[in-house]
Amino acid sequence: MSFEIQRLIxxxxxxxxxxxxKILKRFSSLPVEYVDKAKSxxxxxxxxxxxxxxxxxxxxxKCPGTPKYGCCDYYxxxxxxxxxxxxxxxxxxxxxxxxxxxxxxxxxxxxxxxQLCNRNPGKIIRLGSxxxxxxxxxxxxxxxxxxxxxxLSKIGNLLFEIKTKSSDVKSLLSLEHRGKVVxxxxxxxxxxxxxxxxxxxxxxxxxxxxxxxQEAGYKIGFHFxxxxxxxxxxxxxxxxxxxxxxxxxxxxIAWISLGALRFNKALKPVIQEKFPNSKIIYGELVPGIDNxxxxxxxxxxxxxxxxxxxxKTHTKQVxxxxxxxxxxxxxxxxxxxxxxxx
Amino acid sequence: MAGDIDNALNILKSxxxxxxxxxxxxxxxxxxxxxxxxxxxxxxxxxxxxIQSVLKDKKLSGPQKLSRVKALLxxxxxxxxxxxxxxxxxxxxxxxxxxxxxxxxTPYFEDENLRFEFSYDTDDELEEIRAAIKKLQxxxxxxxxxxxxxxxx
Numbered sequence: 001m002s003f004e005i006q007r008l009i010x011x012x013x014x015x016x017x018x019x020x021x022k023i024l025k026r027f028s029s030l031p032v033e034y035v036d037k038a039k040s041x042x043x044x045x046x047x048x049x050x051x052x053x054x055x056x057x058x059x060x061x062k063c064p065g066t067p068k069y070g071c072c073d074y075y076x077x078x079x080x081x082x083x084x085x086x087x088x089x090x091x092x093x094x095x096x097x098x099x100x101x102x103x104x105x106x107x108x109x110x111x112x113x114x115q116l117c118n119r120n121p122g123k124i125i126r127l128g129s130x131x132x133x134x135x136x137x138x139x140x141x142x143x144x145x146x147x148x149x150x151x152l153s154k155i156g157n158l159l160f161e162i163k164t165k166s167s168d169v170k171s172l173l174s175l176e177h178r179g180k181v182v183x184x185x186x187x188x189x190x191x192x193x194x195x196x197x198x199x200x201x202x203x204x205x206x207x208x209x210x211x212x213x214q215e216a217g218y219k220i221g222f223h224f225x226x227x228x229x230x231x232x233x234x235x236x237x238x239x240x241x242x243x244x245x246x247x248x249x250x251x252x253i254a255w256i257s258l259g260a261l262r263f264n265k266a267l268k269p270v271i272q273e274k275f276p277n278s279k280i281i282y283g284e285l286v287p288g289i290d291n292x293x294x295x296x297x298x299x300x301x302x303x304x305x306x307x308x309x310x311x312k313t314h315t316k317q318v319x320x321x322x323x324x325x326x327x328x329x330x331x332x333x334x335x336x337x338x339x340x341x342x
Numbered sequence: 343m344a345g346d347i348d349n350a351l352n353i354l355k356s357x358x359x360x361x362x363x364x365x366x367x368x369x370x371x372x373x374x375x376x377x378x379x380x381x382x383x384x385x386x387x388x389x390x391x392x393i394q395s396v397l398k399d400k401k402l403s404g405p406q407k408l409s410r411v412k413a414l415l416x417x418x419x420x421x422x423x424x425x426x427x428x429x430x431x432x433x434x435x436x437x438x439x440x441x442x443x444x445x446x447x448t449p450y451f452e453d454e455n456l457r458f459e460f461s462y463d464t465d466d467e468l469e470e471i472r473a474a475i476k477k478l479q480x481x482x483x484x485x486x487x488x489x490x491x492x493x494x495x
Binding site for chain 2: 281
């Protein structure tokens, strides 16, 4: 893990927040700069700097999905930006210097989630914190889950998802989650995890962590994302599916999602420069309807169909959905498009 | 690497190909990607006998060479897509529909829609086009060619 914060920048309005105090205490040996507005320094941030700010805008946003493909009625809780795992395919590389920043006015975030759920009384809201950060990996800076899990799990029509590539789930195990929290693990084949997710925990460790969360009563989710088409993919992904069902009972799995490698065209030269040994950008990636690069559709169909079939040899109970694909494709491969709990 | 790719472009230029900015950008990306895919040096990409025979062919004009080299490189960069497009064209030809109807799939077959382009002067020609469209009904051209695409495991 390449976590090397060397300097803190604190927005003055964030000083009154209890989480700011905790972070300052944790990094008490680092130099601190205080600024009036986070915006004034955001653009020039270096990867060795952490910006601590109060979010004046919305914490909760509807998942943007991708234009012209399916969307799964998901909400994103934006607690900051940054990830320490440095996966080759991550869109965060697109941002210059991969900065870290964290929003500390967490009570505002919780209030917003409550409002959203109150406005939609007949609907189960699926909300996750793992879109711009690793929900557990971010504990290196601050443990949001300690505050969020007990409070958000009290909201009747909310299902809160923690998404991670970390196996360090200790802090979750004793939290009051009331069966309303899903701990989801991004998974990939051993070969891809070793090559493209070098700084994240190994697949075995992630599955073991999932098992521990299962024992603690959490529902578990798995995201096969991004699926990579490489020589030996079929066997590689079959082993992951087998390993999951060896350790996790189907009744405890809330969902499995599948998403094939896709990225904005502008990310290609960035990956090429930052990770010259990575071969993923040389796959048969073509512009999709949303203009992002994605595998030629015949490849995606084969990837999804094979994974769905593998999963169905173990269970037919677990919902398997496709991320950012259209309904026709999902129907054809036996998965769900636009997954929703309603 | 920048030097390697410039050398590769020089090979094309010395074969009489005039490369404007867009062509250079396209060839740079194709050559670099092929080298990455096939794990070979950039200099090796243009050594393929097919490309060499196009470059050395005295009967071909510069623009002809340019478009053939581009087609050869794209086939190598996107082999499955190229194979699918080829079989789409073959299956379309087998239907023997009127040449007045142009049948265009969605770029990269992202969905199963087909777009038609046609023009006609007489009622007979319009009837010919109608008959062609009818032949395409239920032919599931895109679905079939995608199903037949061979994906490695």
